[in-house]
Amino acid sequence: MIDQLPAIMVLAPMFGALMIGLFGQKDHRVCFPIVFTSLIISLGAAIGCANLVTKDGTIDYFMAGWEEPLGIGIQLRIDHLNALVIVLIGVATTLVSFFSIRRVGALDTEKTPHFYILYLLLCTGLYGITITADAFNLFVLVEITSLTSYGLIAMGSSRRGTHAAINYVLMGTIGASFYLLGVGYLYLKTGTLNMHDIQAILQANEEVRNSNAVIIAFLFILMGIWIKMAFFPLHGWLPNAYSYCPSSTACLLAPLMTKISVYVMIRVMISIFGLEWIFIHLGWSHLVVILAVIAIVAGSVLALAQREIKKMLCYLIVAEVGYMVGGAWLSDSNMWGLSGAMYHVLSDALMTLCLFFVAGIWSKCIDAKEIDDLEGVFKKMPITSACFILGALAMIGVPPTSGFFSKFYLIRGGIEGGHWEYVAALLFSSLVNAVLFFRIFEIAFFGKNPPEGHGHDEEHHDDHEDLHPVLEHEVSWRVTIPLIVTAVLIVLLGLFNGPVVEFIREAFPPTSEIVSARP
Amino acid sequence: MSEFFEQTIQPHFNFWIYVILMMLGLWAVIAKKNMIKKLIGLSIFQTAIILFYVSIGVKEDATIPILDHHGPEHHEVVHENGEHIEDAETSAHPEEVHEKKGDHSHGDDHGHDDHATDPDTMANPLPHVLMLTAIVVGVATLGVALAICQMLFKEFGTLEEDEILAELKDSASDD
Amino acid sequence: MLTKVIAFIAVAITGSLLLYGVADFPSFGDPNSPANAGVEGGAPSISQYFITESYKDTKVPNLVTSVLADYRGYDTMFETVVVFAGGMAIFAILRVLRSKEEPPKPQSRAETFVHGDHNRIIVGTTCKLVIPVIQLFALYVIAHGHHSPGGGFQGGVLIGASFILLALAADLKTALSRLNEPNYIRLACIGILIYAGFGVLCQILGGNFLDYGVLQPVLFTDGPEMARSHSMLGVEIGVALTVSTIMFAIYANLASRGTLNEGL
Secondary structure, three states: OHHHHHHHHHHHHHHHHHHHHHHOOOOHHHHHHHHHHHHHHHHHHHHHHHHHHHHHOOEEEEHHHOOOOOOOOOEEEEOHHHHHHHHHHHHHHHHHHHHHHHHHHHHOHHHHHHHHHHHHHHHHHHHHHHHEOEHHHHHHHHHHHHHHHHHHHHOOOOHHHHHHHHHHHHHHHHHHHHHHHHHHHHHHHHOOOEHHHHHHHHHHOHHHHOOHHHHHHHHHHHHHHHHHHOOHHHOOOHHHHHHOOOHHHHHHHHHHHHHHHHHHHHHHHHHHHOHHHHHHHHOOHHHHHHHHHHHHHHHHHHHHOOOEHHHHHHHHHHHHHHHHHHHHOOOOOOOHHHHHHHHHHHHHHHHHHHHHHHHHHHHHHOOOOEHHHHOOHHHHOHHHHHHHHHHHHHHHOOOOOHHHHHHHHHHHHHHHHOOHHHHHHHHHHHHHHHHHHHHHHHHHHHOOOOOOOOOOHHHHHHHOOOOHHHHHHHOOHHHHHHHHHHHHHHHHHHHOHHHHHHHHHOOOOOOHHHHOOOO | OHHHHHHHHHHHHHHHHHHHHHHHHHHHHHHOOEHHHHHHHHHHHHHHHHHHHHHHOOOOOOEOOEOOOOOHHHHHHHHHOHHHOHHHOOOOHHHHHHHHHOOOOOOOOOHHHHHHOOHHHEOOHHHHHHHHHHHHHHHHHHHHHHHHHHHHHHHHOOOEHHHHHHHHHHHHHHO | OHHHHHHHHHHHHHHHHHHHHHOOOOOOOOOOOHHHHOOOOOOOOHHHHHHHHHHHHHOOOEHHHHHHHHHOHHHHHHHHHHHHHHHHHHHHHHOOOOOOOOOOOOOOHHHHHHHOOOOHHHHHHHHHHHHHHHHHHHHHHHHHHHOOOOOHHHHHHHHHHHHHHHHHHOOHHHHHHHOOHHHHHHHHHHHHHHHHHHHHHHHHOOOOOOOHHHHHHHHOOOOHHHHHHHHHHHHHHHHHHHHHHHHHHHHHHHHOOOOOOOOO
16 A cells, blocks of 8 residues: 555546546536545645655655566656655645635636546646656656646636637647657667666766767757746746636646746756766856846846736746756755755745735735735735735745745855856845835735826726625635645745755755755 | 768658758747647647657668567467467467477577567567657647637637737727 | 747757757667667667567567557556546637537437438438448457557547547537537546556556556456456557547537537
């Protein structure tokens, strides 16, 4: 039983989806219990796996029992790098499922089962991506997550949403194809698809390691993942796709998809190509860090220019992706950047989740889609607003939230790696975040927005004169509890940053003298 | 020029073709305005990858990766000693047949598996398997993309991207 | 114009990078290339393992089938899930459910073909003849996937095509009366359930997921190899169910713009 946990974790949501397809079409009430049960089973299995990793180290699971020779079957591997990521996926998907229970109804009641089928298949894909150790299997699972998210984004969205969805399809498919192409080049040079096997061959065989084909393979894999994670020049699809889709979809996709792509990038760097090859042989570190700096600055500036809350958050995601890519590429000689980036994956996912929850609640309950609509919202919705403040403070990087510590590790990595431009960009971005969120705080606390506010928000206010009945009705425990849990998790992750980072660092090649220098 | 052709292009002919096809597809995706044309480009793009993968698995003078000892030879077993029909598949009898035929007798322990011992006679099966997956993924993606295009057409009455963008701009300024 | 320039630059850069990598490739058709024969000094080649050993492991002569459904069965299961997810996504995007119309009435085929549009007599009669043959051939393709090119995906697409042919020749309602919407979604689910069910059964019997060898006592076969061979057939049937129904679903939704009322 215990050794089957990795498979159970991936498959439980899939079985849930099938059960909904079989029994949920007639009676929509069975959908949510099935969704919840399967996500809880997955979460339990994920926690179990993480626990096993803490005790015994890496878990290997060979699909269909094909173990020898390595690479004929498909290997799953849970190690220190992804153990926390699967727990994160479990927590986030379960919380969003609570959140979605009311939101789905708004779309098209008849489509509830299909929404949940796509939702659960997306969860399967995310779990699968995280634990697979097979380069091609990763592609298949990425396609599952992509297809389901195309469906989730395009269903019940507006005109802009549909246009964003087709752009997402085009970009996403090109990204996945680039990844596939890179894997093909690697396969042609190494003859295997298993990540660890590829790495062994690359390390053993200098001729293969130094060939152009492998460099091109790395480049295309990287480009594919960058498109998927919306790294700055390739981010075009993200803001519209995430801001014009239904709230519960945005809450699921925004925190998880980009972060999982960052995880995949780090996994590819560590488990396929190896840090030594990337940093010493290729030496692209400076270039990528500069790209990341541009991404951070551009994302922040673009966020500053937005009036819509969700769009602003989307551009913040673009900036945060810059943090993580830059952090991962700082240097190989100090692991602060890499472990900071991994820690930031966790912390940023929770922060984004929290903020998107709040944005979803606001847009639903008081029809506040733009920043100026938020006038006086803190008085009307104290709990939601408190959580928003917490999420915002985490984004800015105020202790003791996790956002502070992830920035702390990243900046430390930047300083030790000598990438001052990255440090400066991080500080600049924090400053921009502070400006952004304090602008919102101001409007939300003190009412009257600045005179240059846009004309049409008065009309909105007329429609929503009588807010309180709506609030009482809408902000139910189903919505509030996941929000509060997320906010608490942000603080907890911040408080326990030491053990978490230490746990993550076990995944990296041993550099013992640095490990001992923990704060 | 001919030297370049012989030394660079000829040994990698398929790979050059796949790059050219793929770039045609990419060009269509980026430069064309019509959504359906973009999708056609996307399909070409994905199909080019299939050509690439299948080209990896090609071996000169090799055949398809299907062993042939279940076809005519199976009948031979039946013909020669009929009582072994049932277990012909699992027992060692096909092995006898091969040794009788003298095609692949190597005196190895596992006789009839010798049949396949020369990997050079068969194409590499792995790329075929991978591409079966990629084809299916391509079909599903194309279906979803077409569905979104229908929605676009329903909402905008056009599939030309510049017209859609113009209309979006208009509606934004109307707000 | 600007887009074209940008597109040209992007295409030129991407293409030349890819060709830069190609220059390093082993020549086309080289049986000793790393993909076909492994890297020097590396592990034994996977491809050669499949060619030389897979018949011993699985007793399936079609190596593509054995690699697809057994060694990389986990991939193939998700491939089926991709199809299913695609079908569900199209449903979620396109399907128009607001109009509460009567479900399509079962309509006898003879009625449609003979008393309907006269132009359809030839088409209808031809379809009557051809559709059973297509479906029979599809079953052959599924069942014979162990020995010849074929298997669940190909057979499933053929069955789906037969339904699409019916929908094209008569109309969508006729085809939907044979396979209506809730049922095709259910059948698609059952297909994946069959596939994943084999996997879970293996887990219950003490193996890893999809480790068909341990099914030997359940399937009453002579050895784990034959258990693998038989399970692969079962798995292919599951794949065929899902693929056929989803192919039809995709057609039905796209052809009627999600209304499932009138087809092409």
